[in-house]
Amino acid sequence: MxxxxxxxxxxxxxxxxxxxxxxxxxxxxxxxxxxLVVIILRGALDGLDAVRPWGxxxxxxxxxxxxxxxxxxxxxxxxxxxxxxxxxxxxxxxAGELVVAHAxxxxxxxxxxxxxxxxxxxxxxxxxxxxxxxxGWLNRLLQIAPxxxxxxxxxxxxxxxxxxxxxxxxxxxxxxxxxxLSPQGAQLLELIYxxxxxxxxxxxxxxxxxxxxxxxxxxxxxxxxxxxxxxxxSGPTGRVTGEVARFVVEQLRLDTRIASFSxxxxxxxxxxxxQITRKLEELSRTLQLMKAGLGPVWGDxxxxxxxxxxxxxxxxxxxxxxxxxxxxxxAAGGAVxxxxxYGRWPGLGEADLYQGRDLMPVRDIRAYAGSAMRALFGTSxxxxxxxxxxxxxxxxxxxxxx
Numbered sequence: 001m002x003x004x005x006x007x008x009x010x011x012x013x014x015x016x017x018x019x020x021x022x023x024x025x026x027x028x029x030x031x032x033x034x035x036l037v038v039i040i041l042r043g044a045l046d047g048l049d050a051v052r053p054w055g056x057x058x059x060x061x062x063x064x065x066x067x068x069x070x071x072x073x074x075x076x077x078x079x080x081x082x083x084x085x086x087x088x089x090x091x092x093x094x095a096g097e098l099v100v101a102h103a104x105x106x107x108x109x110x111x112x113x114x115x116x117x118x119x120x121x122x123x124x125x126x127x128x129x130x131x132x133x134x135x136g137w138l139n140r141l142l143q144i145a146p147x148x149x150x151x152x153x154x155x156x157x158x159x160x161x162x163x164x165x166x167x168x169x170x171x172x173x174x175x176x177x178x179x180x181l182s183p184q185g186a187q188l189l190e191l192i193y194x195x196x197x198x199x200x201x202x203x204x205x206x207x208x209x210x211x212x213x214x215x216x217x218x219x220x221x222x223x224x225x226x227x228x229x230x231x232x233x234s235g236p237t238g239r240v241t242g243e244v245a246r247f248v249v250e251q252l253r254l255d256t257r258i259a260s261f262s263x264x265x266x267x268x269x270x271x272x273x274x275q276i277t278r279k280l281e282e283l284s285r286t287l288q289l290m291k292a293g294l295g296p297v298w299g300d301x302x303x304x305x306x307x308x309x310x311x312x313x314x315x316x317x318x319x320x321x322x323x324x325x326x327x328x329x330x331a332a333g334g335a336v337x338x339x340x341x342y343g344r345w346p347g348l349g350e351a352d353l354y355q356g357r358d359l360m361p362v363r364d365i366r367a368y369a370g371s372a373m374r375a376l377f378g379t380s381x382x383x384x385x386x387x388x389x390x391x392x393x394x395x396x397x398x399x400x401x402x
Contacts, residue, residue, distance in 0.1 A: 135166025
């Protein structure tokens with residue numbers, strides 16, 4: 001066993017399990033031209049801050065503490081404006097490549113648990129966290145699709161993306177990472193493998209140089225240059241997200257048609273202002289990077305950006321927001337019918353709020369995902385409502401894709 005084989009096995013799995021920076025990615029190839037990417041924002045994005053409803057007279061009284069003295073509005077239409085951290089997406093909106101759907105949610109209500117909310121979002125079934133399915137909704141799409149193939153890749157990291165878990169063919173990969181063992185950890189590893197010559201020498205070699213797993217680039221020089229211009233913000237999480245996005249782009253330009261990954265760090269209970277600004281800049285750069293990298297296939301691509309639930313309408317005592325209900329969803333790509341917001345705005349008046357505290361959800365977020373699958377892959381409403389999202393009533397198709 002050489003060092004590379006060893007790294008692909010237990011050492012990475014064990015060491016990476018403790019790392020908050022490891023972000024697994026799931027991929028699937030299929031016989032479609034359309035590409036679907038689902039980005040999960042873990043921690044509950046504050047939709048009212050990300051996409052600000054300036055046209056609602058109750059917004060500023062509720063949110064003045066988070067808006068600053070002279071806030072930039074970055075208008076998208078006559079009612080909403082993007083947070084300054086998303087200002088880089090205004091050109092995408094103007095080009096008709098960005099969709100905003102406000103006041104959305106899964107069927108999950110009231111308990112507002114990250115664990116349950118994320119599990120239900122990725123499982124795609126009803127609102128009972130104790131009845132979530134073992135497979136994810138993207139995997140159920142693969143189970144009913146013809147001629148789906150598995151890509152060979154790696155499955156390592158702290159999380160397992162439930163959204164593509166299941167018997168449908170798919171593969172997983174995690175971004176390059178530099179693993180660092182403490183002296184105590186190195187001694188423990190040597191002790192464990194001391195009497196096993198097969199693993200002992202490989203472990204010692206791996207500890208000398210652990211630089212992660214290299215990828216062969218699949219992009220031409222001009223595309224790589226464009227992507228470098230859209231480099232993600234500095235810092236560990238930004239670099240990891242950038243590496244993930246680049247890998248997704250490489251695969252989507254080949255034979256992969258479905259990809260999903262997550263961006264962590266959206267739980268803004270305290271000092272929300274600087275934290276959410278950094279995260280929104282990271283998201284903005286990620287979407288810009290994907291557009292630059294995908295080039296000619298951007299027109300066949302839809303990127304859905306989802307989070308487990310929204311946050312409270314009011315600011316709390318630590319200049320943050322707490323777990324809420326209604327939130328926001330984005331869709332980006334050349335395949336979307338963008339430059340417009342979707343859904344009915346429920347209002348922020350006291351009587352309009354859910355339980356007097358949260359933005360009222362007016363549309364099931366699964367309906368937007370179902371709409372994307374219908375347009376990209378020709379998935380039937382019957383399959384969407386009975387197989388992919390059991391219990392969903394699609395209602396009128398919101399038509400977020402061209």
